[in-house]
Amino acid sequence: MVPGAAEGGSKSSGRRQRGGGTQQLPLGAGPLRIPTPRCSASCSPPGHAPPAAPAPQSPRRPPETPQIRLRTMGALRPTPPPRLLQLLLLTLGVGCGAREVLVPEGPLYRVAGTAVSISCNGDAVLLKIARLQAQDAGIYECYTPSTDTRYLGSYSGKVELRVLPDMLQVSAAPPGPRGRQAPASPPRLTVHEGQELALGCLARTSTQKHTHLAVSFGRAVPEAPVGRATLQEVVGLRSDLAVEAGAPYAERLAAGELRLGKEGSDRYRMVVGGAQAEDAGTYHCTAAEWIQDPDGSWAQIAEKRAVLAQVDVQTLSSQLAVTVGPGERRIGPGEPLELLCNVSGALPPPGRHAAYSVGWEMAPAGAPGPGRLVAQLDTEGVGSLGPGYEGRHIAMEKVASRTYRLRLEAARPADAGTYRCLAKAYVRGSGTRLREAASARSRPLPVHVREEGVVLEAVAWLAGGTVYRGETASLLCNISVRGGPPGLRLAASWWVERPEEGELSSSPAQLVGGVGQDGVAELGVRPGGGPVSVELVGPRSHRLRLHSLGPEDEGVYHCAPSAWVQHADYSWYQAGSARSGPVTVYPYTHALDTLLVPMLVGTGVALVTGAIVLGTITCCFMKRLRKR
Incomplete structure (x- = not known):
């Protein structure tokens, strides 16, 4: 039987007085409220002071230390008259050397099969009754014999003990193992990282007294023995109906990721949103019954614990895997390139608790690292292209539940390299906040694109050889082409390097002007700031003219032709390039x-x-x- 609590205070308090001083024999206020089947009561004597002068008619000397006696004065309920006279008399010197003394079972005190012990701690004596039973209820008295020459008052204290029947029940919901300390093999529950973990507990009591229940959910690490030292509280409902979380879970409770609610009269439900790897372990439900003392304070009178489940959290990092296909590819320029990426593993479907993003990366052959982003689909399914791929016909799409396809409508030689598929898994926290939980890259997939085989050569010169200030300088560039597909188009641009103190500048060459593969002229910045004209004077001949030549136009010029191919998707790519020799322009002064x-x-x-x-x-x- 689990004891309840007695009501009221101590019956009396011993008091001894000498020379105007008062000494008390305090005993804990009753009724005693015991949370476990082991009952204990402490009694502290004030010590002993011998009389000022022994009475002539009484030459005895008092003992060096007073004695403490504890006795029960009978059960509270009506019992036969002989039982009312039953007494347990325990005598212990406060100055005893033993810390704890076991008292043998006596015929006068009906505690068959019950261990009773008393122990002293300084000037306090503690009475312990293990395996408390209903018949142990009664009024307990602690008193010390008087050593005074005359009687000065009471030297005892009393406390009442009432034992309530054990009516507290705790179990898993739906009904699972019952009992105080859980069975050896709790049920197993596996959840994916990021999913919601929900556990239920049934707790009820039918105690006739007005009591409150406090329900707490706790977790013990896997394979750890269950006990107060290893059981870590997750969240609990206190006796005053306040919801509080353990220190490691306080932030999640405040963020709304951890919830505790009551469903019906006896069902309690804990919900952990976005399960994490550290949430794995054995979960327990602990119910405690509280009763209110006459002074308004609350005391715990019973506690029971039930095993809910052994929870395993399957992390996304241990499950996420990425494979690519169809294998090494060799294609020609202008041909479409398709690559498939498959995301596998025991993963939760995308939705409320999890989300995924998939992208492709490309690194040129022999280059270290994963490379640059080509295209990707984010967690919302929105596609985007990486830097340098804007304006091209590239598609990134989901073709199956976990299969993604990258398609380049017209491959270029610059697209050759090593491709990898990158998948990232996210779990959703409070609200819409996403937290990256895992990422995985596929093995490298080589892609080879044949070169067009275009060979360009360029020859540039200054028309007339000599140019004077104020005149127009004409620079010509002839281009020769070998190889290449039909429809090859040429573009040419003119660049200048300015001299500084007789030497060429280390800064990059500056664009003066040029004509693109579509025939559109592009003008740059002329060093002298005057007018510039660029034109195509022949199928493969370009001309640059600098009008009103000035001394600032002095420099080294060159022509840079390039070959361009247009694919079926109307995109252009550069198939070849060349650079002419240097052409020095020095504006001379006239003789006049x-x-x-x-x-x-x-x-x-x-x-x-x-x-x-x-x-x-x-x-x-x-x-x-x-x-x-």
């Missing part, structure tokens, strides 16, 4: 421009000199004329 400055200087000097000579002669002539 060279002599003009000296002529102007000489004329100015002559005029000044003549004026000075003429002025001097005139001045002297006038002086002589005045003298005459």
Whole structure:
């Protein structure tokens, strides 16, 4: 039987007084409320002080330490008269050396098969009754004999013990193993990472007293023995109806990922949203019954625990696998390229708890690392292209429940390399928040694209060989082509490198202008800032003209032709390129421009000199004329 609690306070308290001082014999306030089948009561004597002077008629000396006596005064319920006289008298010196003394079963105290013990701790004595039974209810008294020469009051304290029947029941819901400490083999439950874990518990009591139930869900790590030291609380409903979580789960409770509710009169349900790997273990339901003392405080009178399930969390990282096909590919330029990616494993379907994204990466042959992104489908099924693939006809689609296809409508030689499929698994937390749980890459899949075999050569020169400032400089570029498919188109661009202190600049060449494969001219920036014209003067001949040449246009120019092929999807790709030799442009100055400055200087000097000579002669002539 699990004891309940008695009601009311202690019946009396012993008190001894000497020389104006008061000494008490306190006993815990009753009624005693016992949470386990083991009952204990503590009694603390105040110590002993011998009388100031022994009475002449009583030469005995009191013992060095007082004695503590505990006795039961009979059951509360009506019993035969002889039973009311049953007493258990336990005597123990407070100064005893033994920490605990086992008391043999006596005929006066009906505790057949029950172990009774008392132990001392300093000046306190503790009475323990294991395997409490209903007939153990009664009024218990702790008292110490008086060593005074005269009686000064009461030297005892009493407490009432009432034993309530065990009416608490705990089990798994749906009905599972029952009992206090769970069976050896709990049922097993496997959930996928990110899925919802729901466990139910039935807890009820039919105690006649007004009591409250507190229900707690706990977890023990796999293979760990069950006990308070190993059982970690997940979430619990307290006796005051407050819901609280254990320290590791407080954040998840606040985020709404952990919930605890009551369904009906005796069913409690815990829901863990987005199960994680650390949620694996043996789950228990612990129910505690609480009763309210007369002083308003609550005391626990019973507790039971039931095993709910052994939970295994199947992590996505251990299940996610990616395979690709159909194997090594060899195709020609302009042909379509299709690659398949299959995501396998015991995975939850995409939806409320899990989501997946799949993409393809490409690395040029021999390049380290996974490469750059070609295309991908995100968790919402929206496709996107990687950098450098915008404007091309590339499709990324889901063709089966876990099969994805990448299709390039027209492959190019630059598409050759090693392809890998990358899959990522996400679990959904509170709200719509996604957390990446696992990722996996496939083995490398080689793809070879044949080259077009286009060979270009370019020859550039400056028309006329010499150019003067203010004139128009014409640069010509002739292109020769060998190989290539029909419909090959050419483009040419002109570039300049400016000299700095007599040497070419280390900065990249600057585009001056050019004509694309579609015949559209593109103008860059001329060093001198004047007008520029580019034109196609022949099937394979291009010309660049720099009007009103100035000294800032000095530099080294070159022609860069390229060959382009258009596929059936109307996309263009560069099949070849070349670069001509350097062409130096130096704007010379005309001869007249060279002599003009000296002529102007000489004329100015002559005029000044003549004026000075003429002025001097005139001045002297006038002086002589005045003298005459």
